[in-house]
Amino acid sequence: MSSAPTARPVRGTHDLVGEELRRHRAVAETGRAIALRWGYQEIATPIFEHTEVFARSLGDVSDIVTKExxxxxxxGGESITLRPENTAGVCRxxxxxxxxxxLPQKxxxxxxxxxxxxxxxxxLxxxxxxxxxxxxxxxxxxxxEAIAAGAHILEELGVLEATTLELNTLGDLDSRARYREALVAYLRGREAKLSADSRLRLERNPLRILDSKDExxxxxxxxxxxxxxxxxxxxRAFYARVKEALDRLAIAYVENPRLVRGLDYYTHTAFExxxxxxxxQGAVLAGGRYDGLVATLGGxxxxxxxxxxxxxxxxxxxxxxxxPPRPLAIVPIGEAAEAEAWVLARDLRRLGxxxxxxxxxxPGKRMKRADRLGARLALFLGEDELARGVVKLRALDSGREExxxxxxLAERLASLVGVENPAASARA
RNA sequence: GCGGGCGUAGCUCAGUUGGUCAGAGCGCCAGGUUGUGGCCCUGGAGGUCGUGGGUUCGAGACCCAUCGCUCGCCCCA
Structure with missing residues (x-):
């Protein structure tokens, strides 16, 4: 374990490699594939924006804006912020x-x-x-639809059973405002009994007090x-229709009247x-409706x-x-074979x-390496094979050789292991 | 920002009330096997015991500080 600052990742950052990266990719790629099926187009926005984009959309008093x-x-003297979330960026x-x-744009x-x-x-x-x-x-x-697409992704990843869908509505701006007023009035009368955290929330985001963990x-x-x-x-009608649509797809949910999202721009549906x-960290996929956000950003x-x-x-x-994919390992034996293997490898890669x-x-060392990499087949190429125009194949799992x-060779390999890139082999 | 736990080899960890305590397993490298991996055998590399200070005849162990990791609070995906 190195303590030199240059050999240490910044706190809260992580290198992704090997199995961890494959999990990460699986999540991202499954999400992309399913979302595309539901008609959402991929968009890639910059990872930084003018600070104002987030300050305005998230609310000046939100935790994210004030301290995160x-x-x-x-x-150039401009205030820039690395995006803490991407909804604002997409709207922008x-x-x-x-x-x-x-419209609509998905x-x-x-x-x-x-x-x-x-x-x-x-x-992180x-x-x-x-x-x-x-x-x-x-x-x-x-x-x-957004919720259903999310559920579909979780299902495809095999983690849907590990989650519970919690659902709530915050009502439209009018309903939310009237409720907020009533709630604040009620809580003000009991302010002395509230936790210190909640007394602060009373000023900033009173709805959050509903979700407090303090007894x-x-x-x-x-x-x-x-x-x-x-x-x-x-x-009411809006909420009823959301639930109706979920029911039709048999998407299970639990209504949680205390579910409140942290960001200012949410209205109506909130879910986690x-x-x-x-x-x-219970929330794994969460969101809601944000009527008014685009306007807030000047749109x-x-x-x-x-x-x-x-x-x-x-x-x-x-x-x-x-x-990870199981490669083919070429094991040349002798100088002539060494040169030939270099070309053979390129040709097989072209085939996919x-x-x-x-x-x-x-050869022993190369075999050991092939084994470690999980190779499916070893292709021996020695003086003898070279002279006779053949390759000796060894299946690493069974030890069978032919x-x-x-x-x-191309045809035999295709039938033994298939190819990763059928288009390439068709071309060949 | 606030609390708790933990820092011994690349990894997982042993290290008895401070006195061969610098170790094991796995991994890695080399050789046994210069045309064949896994298993086995032999050997090897690798550690300022996170860092700095203190207590002591003596500290990996105790004390203080500091850094890092981790879990929780807040907040959130």
């Missing part, structure tokens, strides 16, 4: 590109996010999210006015797929709904990583095979 952003002034892109001329994204926090299990300073955003669709079906707070909250009682007719397997008054999922958190839930050819070493004429 990586913000710096660039050489929609405005910048004028995509709101043709996007999928994958990439790194940055938050200056104390690292914990499933929580540089972490990755996949997410989808549906912009310009006011219909409750858009909320249900005293919970007792007070238990008798607080219910948001459901403040929903206007529009909001949570798990108990990740310690304190037209266009609604939106979406979610983000933590790639590292999902990776931790994956039962097993996909195995993953081929391992060590730079040097005795001789194959060089002219028949």
């Amino acid at each position: 952003m990586y913000t710096f002034t660039d050489r 892109a929609v405005i910048s590109l004028g995509l709101h001329q043709q 996007f999928f994204y994958y990439g790194p996010m940055f938050r200056y926090e104390r690292p914990q299990k499933g929580r 300073r540089q972490f990755h999210q996949i997410g989808i955003e549906c912009i310009g669709a006011p219909e409750p079906l858009a909320d249900a 005293g707070d919970r007792a007070i909250v238990a008798e607080a006015p219910l948001l459901l009682d403040f929903l206007n007719e529009t909001s 797929f949570t798990t108990t397997r990740l310690g304190a 037209p008054d266009v609604p939106g709904v979406g979610w983000a999922a933590g790639v590292e958190r999902l990776s931790l839930l994956l039962a097993e990583a996909p195995p 095979h993953a081929v391992e050819l060590a730079f040097e070493g005795r 001789e194959v004429a060089r002219t028949a």
Whole structure:
């Protein structure tokens, strides 16, 4: 373990390699593939934006803005922030590109996010999210579709059973505002009994107190006015239609009237797929509706709904990583074979095979390496084989060997192991 | 920002109340086997015991500080 700063990753950052990277890729690629099937187009926005983009969209008093952003002034004197989440960036892109001329727009994204926090299990300073955003669709079906697509991804990853879908509504801006007023009035009367954290929240984000873990707070909250009682007719109908659409797909959910999302821009639907397997970090895929966000960013008054999922958190839930590809290992014996193997390796790679050819070493050493790499076949190429125009194949699992004429090699290999790149072999 | 736990080889860990305590297993390298991996045998490399200070005749063990990791709070994916 090195203590030299140059040999140490920055706190809260991680190198991804080997099995860990394969899990990570599986999550990102499964997410992408399924999202595309649901009609979301991939979008890649910059990993930094003008600080204002996040400050405005997340709310000036949110924790993310007040203490978690990586913000710096660039050489041109502009305040720049590494994105702590990507919804704001996608909305900004929609405005910048004028995509709101043709709505709705449905996007999928994958990439790194940055938050200056104390690292914990499933929580890093540089972490990755996949997410989808549906912009310009006011219909409750858009909320249900986003949730359904998320559930589909979790299912495909084999982690759906490990999660619970919690669902709530915050109502439209009007309902939410009236409720907030009533809640604050109720809590003010009991302010002295609230926890220190919650007294602060009373100023900044009173709805969050509903979700407090403090026992005293919970007792007070238990008798607080219910948001459901403040929903206007529009909001009730909206929520009912979201649930109806989920029911039709038999997507199970638990209604949690205390589920509140941390960011200011949420309205109506709020949801979280949570798990108990990740310690304190229960939320694995979460989001909601954010009507008003695009307008906040200076765009037209266009609604939106979406979610983000933590790639590292999902990776931790994956039962097993996909195995690495099993290469073919060429084992030349003798100088002439050495030269020939170099060309053969290139040819087989062109055919779509993953081929391992060590730079040097005795056959025994190369075999050991082939074994370690999980090679499926070893191709022996010695003086004898060279002279007769054949290759000796050895199946590493069984130890069975056979001789194959060089002219028949491509076909034999294809039938033995298939090829990774059928298009390439068709061309050949 | 606030609390708890932990830092001994690349990895997982032993190290008895301070007195051959610098070790094991795995991994790695080499050889046994210069045309054949896994198993086996032999040998080898690799550690300022996170760092700095203190207590002591003596510290990997005790004390203080510091850095790092980790778990939790806050917040969130």
